Each structure stands twice: as C-alpha cells, then as structure tokens.
Amino acid sequence: EIVMTQSPATLSVSPGERVTLSCRASQSVNGNLAWYQQKPGQAPRLLIFGSSTRAPGIPARFSGGGSVTEFTLTISSLQSEDFAVYYCQQYNDWPLYTFGQGTKLEIK
Amino acid sequence: EVQLLESGGGLVQPGGSLRLSCAASGFTFSGYAMAWVRQAPGKGLEWVSTISGTGSDTYYSDSVRGRFTISRDNSKDTLYLQMNSLRAEDTALYYCAKLLSYRDKYGDYRYYFDYWGQGTLVTVSS
Numbered sequence: 001e002i003v004m005t006q007s008p009a010t011l012s013v014s015p016g017e018r019v020t021l022s023c024r025a026s027q028s029v030n031g032n033l034a035w036y037q038q039k040p041g042q043a044p045r046l047l048i049f050g051s052s053t054r055a056p057g058i059p060a061r062f063s064g065g066g067s068v069t070e071f072t073l074t075i076s077s078l079q080s081e082d083f084a085v086y087y088c089q090q091y092n093d094w095p096l097y098t099f100g101q102g103t104k105l106e107i108k
Numbered sequence: 109e110v111q112l113l114e115s116g117g118g119l120v121q122p123g124g125s126l127r128l129s130c131a132a133s134g135f136t137f138s139g140y141a142m143a144w145v146r147q148a149p150g151k152g153l154e155w156v157s158t159i160s161g162t163g164s165d166t167y168y169s170d171s172v173r174g175r176f177t178i179s180r181d182n183s184k185d186t187l188y189l190q191m192n193s194l195r196a197e198d199t200a201l202y203y204c205a206k207l208l209s210y211r212d213k214y215g216d217y218r219y220y221f222d223y224w225g226q227g228t229l230v231t232v233s234s
Contacts (some may be wrong), residue, residue: 046223097226
C-alpha cells in the first residue's frame with residue numbers, strides 16, 4: 001500500500017495570502033495524483049488530477065505541482081471560500097487508492 | 109449535470125447488515141466505473157470498493173473484503189453496497205464516487221474520482 005503523508009495538518013493563513021500544501025508518497029506514483037477540497041458537511045470536490053491539471057471549473061488560483069513522490073498544491077491568493085480541508089490521493093496503484101490525512105486551512 | 113444520491117444508511121447493531129444505494133443521473137452510467145469511499149467521523153477518506161462499468165470486475169479494500177459486496181444495476185443507473193457482518197469500525201459516512209479515465213504520459217489508462225455524492229451515514233453500535 002502506498003502511504004500518503006500531508007503536511008502540515010493545519011495551516012492558519014489570512015485571506016489574500018499565497019499558500020502551499022505538501023503531499024508525500026511512500027513510493028513513486030508516476031504523477032497519478034489528485035487533490036480534493038472538502039468543506040464542512042459537503043462531499044469532496046476534485047481540484048487537480050494528473051498532479052497538475054485543473055479539473056473543469058476550478059479557478060486558476062489553484063495549481064498543482066511536483067513529481068515522483070513529492071507534490072504540492074498552491075493557492076495563489078486565498079479567498080474566503082477556500083478555507084476547507086484539502087486531501088491528496090494517489091491513483092497510480094489501481095485499485096488500491098490511498099488518501100493523505102488532510103490539511104485544514106483555517107482563517108488566521 | 110452529474111448527480112449521485114446515496115441512501116440506505118442508518119443505525120445497525122454489530123454483526124448486522126445494511127444495503128446502500130447510489131442513484132446516478134446526468135451521465136451514461138454503464139460507461140463508467142464507480143466506487144464507494146468512506147469517512148469515519150472526524151477522520152480522513154478511505155477507499156472501500158470499486159466496480160467496472162459492466163459490473164464484471166470488482167475490487168475491495170482488505171478491511172471489507174469478504175464482508176461487503178459491490179454491485180450495480182445499469183438498467184436502473186444505480187450502484188449498491190451490501191454490507192454484512194458490520195463492525196463498530198465501519199461507522200462512517202459512505203460516499204459513492206464516479207471514476208473518470210484518461211491516458212497518462214506512459215500511455216496507461218488511469219482512473220480518478222471526478223464526482224462524489226453527498227454521502228449516507230452508517231452507524232454500527234449496540
């Protein structure tokens with residue numbers, strides 16, 4: 001099983017700031033990595049797939065990067081609606097998909 | 109518009125059974141693999157099971173294999189999860205999710221979750 005580790009667990013930031021979330025895989029996932037946003041009481045929403053491709057309708061302020069085992073999600077200028085929990089997920093190891101434990105973005 | 113609507117959750121005693129359903133609309137259901145993913149209260153996401161578009165191939169996590177059965181009825185655009193021998197650790201919000209495929213840079217087909225339902229809560233407790 002590929003273990004996904006996200007850091008930090010919680011990030012306190014101010015609206016308008018730029019923030020970068022990290023995700024590490026225990027082995028190479030060949031770029032087959034997705035990011036999801038989850039707000040309280042809501043289902044996860046796909047943001048990024050293929051480590052860097054934005055899903056349809058996702059604002060350009062969200063960008064994904066990285067390769068092999070190290071990945072990032074950057075939000076260029078935080079909006080109020082971006083405060084949520086973010087999960088990374090590898091889908092290289094079909095069908096044994098695994099998620100990171102999540103990073104919570106909270107308002108500073 | 110893609111919509112996934114789960115139902116069937118509830119309170120069940122340890123050792124009991126439940127059948128979850130997920131009604132799909134807005135896409136050609138039979139053309140896509142589907143999955144169940146769960147989230148224990150206050151915890152992260154855990155993949156549970158996946159089924160191919162035709163229903164001929166099924167996959168399970170180690171934690172549910174032998175107890176849960178995924179199935180689908182393409183004539184009704186509905187996904188199911190039959191859960192038997194339930195345990196306290198199965199308590200979670202269960203999401204159904206649609207899988208979308210693409211070819212990666214190596215030419216291999218890859219599948220990721222592009223749409224999720226709102227979930228149905230399963231509580232296993234005496």
